[in-house]
Every structure is written in structure tokens, then in C-alpha cells.
Amino acid sequence: MDSRALKNAMKVSISEVLETMFFMPLEEAEIKMDSALLQTPLNKLACARLIFQGPFSGEVIFLLPHTLAYSLTADFMGQDPNETGPEDMEGTLKELLNMICGKMLSLYDSKAVFKLGIPEKINLAEPLHNFLNTENDAINLIFDTMEEQLALHLALR
Amino acid sequence: MAFNVLIVDDSSPMRAIIRKTVKISGFSIGECYEASNGQEAIDILKDHWVDLVITDYNMPEMTGMELLTHMKKDELLSAVPVVIVTTEGSERMVDEFMKNGAAGYIQKPFVPEDLKEKLNNIMGEPEDGFKSTEECDEGLDF
Numbered sequence: 691m692d693s694r695a696l697k698n699a700m701k702v703s704i705s706e707v708l709e710t711m712f713f714m715p716l717e718e719a720e721i722k723m724d725s726a727l728l729q730t731p732l733n734k735l736a737c738a739r740l741i742f743q744g745p746f747s748g749e750v751i752f753l754l755p756h757t758l759a760y761s762l763t764a765d766f767m768g769q770d771p772n773e774t775g776p777e778d779m780e781g782t783l784k785e786l787l788n789m790i791c792g793k794m795l796s797l798y799d800s801k802a803v804f805k806l807g808i809p810e811k812i813n814l815a816e817p818l819h820n821f822l823n824t825e826n827d828a829i830n831l832i833f834d835t836m837e838e839q840l841a842l843h844l845a846l847r
Numbered sequence: 848m849a850f851n852v853l854i855v856d857d858s859s860p861m862r863a864i865i866r867k868t869v870k871i872s873g874f875s876i877g878e879c880y881e882a883s884n885g886q887e888a889i890d891i892l893k894d895h896w897v898d899l900v901i902t903d904y905n906m907p908e909m910t911g912m913e914l915l916t917h918m919k920k921d922e923l924l925s926a927v928p929v930v931i932v933t934t935e936g937s938e939r940m941v942d943e944f945m946k947n948g949a950a951g952y953i954q955k956p957f958v959p960e961d962l963k964e965k966l967n968n969i970m971g972e973p974e975d976g977f978k979s980t981e982e983c984d985e986g987l988d989f
Contacts, residue, residue, distance in 0.1 A: 710956040711864075767860055768867070778860055785858040788905065789955045792934020796954075803937050806905050808857070 691746045696798050696844070697829050703793035704833065704842055707786060712762055716833040716840075721822050727832055727839035728822065730755050732814050736779065738787045739812045742795065744804030747847045750794075751821065752787040753814070754840035759783055761837060784809035790842065849877035850970065851895065855888045855902035855914065856932070861955075865901055865932065868959045872966055885909025889917060892924055899970060901962075904933035904944075912947060919948045928969050932957070 701718060708714040719725065736759040741749045754762075756779075763782040764771040787809045795804045814821070821843050822830045828845040852869055856862045862881050870876055880895060882888040884906040891897070900918070904911040911931055918924040928950035935941075936954050944952050951965045 707956045710958060763860065767863055781858050782860045785861050788858070789934050792905075792936055792955065796936025800936065800938050803939050806934065808905065808907050 691846070693829060696794075697831070699794045699797040700790075700829060700831055700842055700844060702797055703790050704831070707789045707793060708835075711789070712765055712786075714762065714765075714835055716835060719832045719834045719839060721830060721832050723819060725832055725839060727753075727755070727841055728818050730818070732818065735814060735818070736783055737812050737814055738780075738783045738809050740787050740791050740809040741807040741847075742791060742804050743807075744795070745799070745802050749845055749847065750787065750791050751812070751843040751845075752783065752790065752840070753818075753821075753843070754783075755838050758835065758838045758840060762786070780811050784811065849875040850898040851878045851880070852876060853880045853882065853888060853891055853895075853897040853900045853902075855882045855885065855900065855906070855911065857883045857903065857906040859883070861903070865962065868962045869901070869966070871959070872963045874966065874970060885911065885914030885917070888914050892918070892927075897927060899966075900927055900929045901932055902929060904931055904935050904940075912944070915944070915947050915949055930965055930969065932962070 705716050708716055734756050735753050736756050737751060737753040739749055739751045759779050760771055760774050763779045764774045766782050767778060788806065791806055822841060828843055830841065830843050832839055832841045854862050854865050866879055869879065880891050880897065882891055886909045902911040902914055911933065915929050918927060918929060930951040930953065931944045931949050932953045932955060934955045941952055950969045953961055953965055
């Protein structure tokens with residue numbers, strides 16, 4: 691597994707999904723302890739996880755502040771943000787992660803077959819910097835949007 | 848002639864996006880049924896005539912591929928075109944969709960024009976303008 695190529699596939703896929711379907715440009719940001727996202731309380735974050743299996747297996751976690759998740763959902767569904775409920779937000783978050791993972795894996799290796807699990811909403815039980823610690827083996831990316839930051843985490847199993 | 852369409856996806860936001868795209872595609876749409884997995888789709892197909900199925904692949908209970916296989920084995924349903932709209936992008940998977948009888952394939956993320964073009968290829972160009980039997984004035988914000 692070529693982690694540099696996989697990291698690049700993560701960047702391209704999240705940018706393409708958010709730009710194509712949400713009109714949201716992204717810019718990669720440096721992961722720092724004082725990053726705005728890392729300062730967000732856990733109970734203010736929306737997180738989804740998808741497990742995949744194939745030539746290599748792992749999990750991808752997508753996380754962002756609730757406010758950004760609701761804003762994305764409202765844009766996606768063409769709704770007034772005030773009319774956007776938690777079910778729509780959760781559905782959009784899971785679909786977004788599904789698209790990112792599918793695109794990422796096909797960009798990484800278009801000939802390989804990966805089995806994607808069903809995305810699930812999760813609650814983080816540990817501080818965010820544990821997930822986004824640059825010293826562990828996972829691939830972590832933080833992006834600036836026009837509004838707030840969001841992150842993508844990939845850990846191999 | 849109005850087409851009845853069945854949209855199968857476990858994501859309700861994605862069903863809403865596909866529904867809007869189909870309705871603004873210029874086709875005359877009769878009924879637009881929705882199911883959140885393959886089994887629910889089969890239950891709808893038992894009771895309602897459908898001219899086109901647009902289905903996701905990765906769903907709980909019954910995948911889009913299992914739905915496609917079921918339909919192709921059924922004398923009445925085998926001629927109904929099935930379009931797979933999915934995140935799965937491997938060449939082998941796409942080959943498998945087509946070998947199993949899918950009429951078309953669209954990878955997410957997609958823009959509305961991708962779906963519209965695929966529907967034109969499968970169902971033929973719409974005769975003229977917007978002919979949805981259900982007025983659709985909602986915006987399509989992607």
C-alpha cells in the first residue's frame with residue numbers, strides 16, 4: 691500500500707465530492723493543536739465512519755462541526771437551514787463519506803475491488819487530537835472551507 | 848407517455864437529489880416511487896408498474912446488484928431498464944454491473960447533466976420541455 695498515493699487520493703476525492711455536489715472549495719490546512727477544529731468541543735462535532743475491505747482494509751472517519759454539517763445539508767438539499775433536521779444532516783453526512791471513500795479507493799486503484807461498509811454516525815469518545823495526531827500511522831487531513839474546518843481520518847486495520 | 852420511476856437508495860437526501868434531477872430532466876414523469884433498499888424495491892415492483900429503476904449499489908438488506916439480478920430473472924421485470932448510481936468505481940465492478948444487465952452506470956459524485964444524459968440515452972430524448980405531471984419548482988442546488 692502506497693500511503694502517499696492514498697493520501698493524495700483522499701485529498702482529490704474529498705475536494706471533488708465537495709466541489710461537485712456541494713459547491714464547496716477546500717484548502718488543506720496544517721494540523722496544529724490550536725487548529726479551530728481541534729478546539730471544537732466533542733459534543734459540537736458530527737462524525738461518520740465507514741469501514742472498507744479489499745486488497746487492504748481500514749476505516750475512514752469524516753468529521754466537522756455541527757454548524758457546518760447543517761449548512762452543507764441545507765445547500766445539498768436546497769432547503770432553508772432552519773428547516774434542516776438532524777435526520778437529513780445525518781443522511782447527508784453518511785452519503786458524503788460514502789462518496790468520498792468510493793471515489794478515493796477507485797482513484798487509488800481503479801482495478802481493485804473494495805467492499806464498502808454501510809456508513810454509520812459515531813460519537814467520538816476521545817479527544818480529537820488523538821485521532822488527528824500526526825505521529826500515529828493513520829492518514830489525517832484537515833481542510834479549511836469558506837466557513838469552518840473539517841477533517842478526514844484514515845486508519846488501516 | 849409518462850414514465851413511472853423507482854429510485855432506490857438508503858440515503859434519503861440522495862433520493863431527494865435524484866428525484867429532483869429526474870423531474871427537471873424534461874421527461875414526462877408519472878409516479879416517482881422510492882425505496883431504501885433492494886427488498887423494499889421488489890415489494891414496490893410487485894404492486895406497481897415501473898418504466899425505469901435508478902438504484903444505488905451499496906445498501907443494507909439487499910444491494911443494487913442483487914436487485915438487478917432479481918429483476919433480470921423475472922419475466923415481467925427483466926425488460927425494465929436499471930441504472931446504477933453508486934460510489935463504486937472499480938473497472939471490475941462496472942463490468943459486473945453491465946454484464947448483469949444494467950442499462951447504465953453513473954458514479955457519484957455526479958452533476959445533474961450526467962444523470963440527464965444517461966436517461967436520454969436509455970429512454971430516448973424527451974419530446975419537449977418540462978412535462979413532469981407533478982410540478983417541480985424546487986431548486987437544484989448542486
